[in-house]
Amino acid sequence: MKLLVESIRNAVEKDCLIPALMSSLTIPDAMGQLLYPNLVLHNGKRAAGRQYVKWFDDWAANDFLFSGDPSNEGETIPGQIFNGKMCWKLRCSLLHSGDYDVSVDAPEKDESFDYDYKFELVLHGCNALCSSWPSPKSGMRATKSVTFRVDAASLASSLCNAAEACLKETGETVSYPNLELFDVAAWADRFNTR
Template sequence: MERFTQAIDKSIETGNWYSALTLALTIPDICGRLSYPELASKSQKRYEKWFDEYVLHHYKSPFHGEGFTFMSGGDCYALRCALLHEGRDDITSQKARRDVLSRIIFSTTGSHRLHINGILVLNLQAFCSEICQGVESWHEDYQDSSDVQNAIKELLKIHTQGFSPSFGTFVE
C-alpha cells in the first residue's frame, strides 16, 4: 500500500491536487476489498466500513455536541462517486447514502473541517494525510494476515524499468 500513499504524497508535493484527491478517495475501496472479502459485491458497504473504522475518528467533534460528525463514511463514499463518475463535489444527486452533507469543498489553504449549512470545507492536504494515516493503521492491523499481505502483492504496479511479464520474456 506504500506505493499508493507515496503517490499521494508526491502529488501533494508537486501540486497535483486532483491526482492526490482521486487516489485518496480510492484507497478506502482498495483496503475495504482486502479487509472484508465477505462484502465482495457490496462496494459501498465495505468502503463505509473501512472509512468509519480507520478515518472517522478525525471527523468526530465533541466540541459541537454529542455524536457530531463532520463527515461519515457514507458522505465520503458519495463524494468518491461524485468525483470519479461526474467530476463534481456536489453529492446531493448521489444514490450513495449521505449522512450529513450536501457538498464537500476542498482548499489547499486555510480551514479544515469547516461545516456550514451542509457544506464541508476540507483542507486537501490534511484530508489526504488522514486517509494515509488510516492506511497505516489498517496495515498494522492486517500485517499478520497472509491473505491480505498476498493480496497487496497482487495490486497494480507501474513498472518504471525493464521487467519480465512472464517467464523467458523481458520488456524494456
C-alpha cells in the first residue's frame, strides 16, 4: 500500500491526475477488504461495495464535509460534498466504463422546491457544493439545482492521506500485504560507471 500511495502522490505532483485518480480509487477496495472481512453477501462472498463504502466513510469522508448557510436564519448545516457511496459509484464508472456517471441520491426533501442533483469531477479546481434556483414562473414550483463538485487531485490525495492514517492506526492489528517490485533500472544504475 505504501508503494501505491507513493506512486499516486508522484503522479499528482507531475500533474498526471487521471492516472492518479484511477489508481487512488482502488485504495478503498484493498483497505476495505482487509479491515471489514465480515461484510459479506448472503452466499459468503465479500461484499466489495459495502466494504469500500464503509472504509471511505470511516477514513476519508471528513475531507469532504462542508458547512453552509442555507437559510435566512443563519443556521449552519453540515453535510457532505462526497461520500463513500458516491466514491464507489465513481470507481465503478471510471474503472469499468471510462466515464464518471455518478447518480446522486437526493439528500434534501423540501415542500417548496423540486431538486436536480448533479455530480461533477473537475481538474485543477476545488471541492464545492453549488446551489442555484431561479424564481419560478407564477404558479410553478422552483427547481433547485445542486452540484457536488470534486477535484481529482484532491480526491486522490485524500485517499492517500486516509490510507496512511489507516495504516498507522491499524498497522498492529491488521496484516497488510507488502507489494515489493524489483526495479530493474535502479538495479542497473548500480553498475553504471558514468
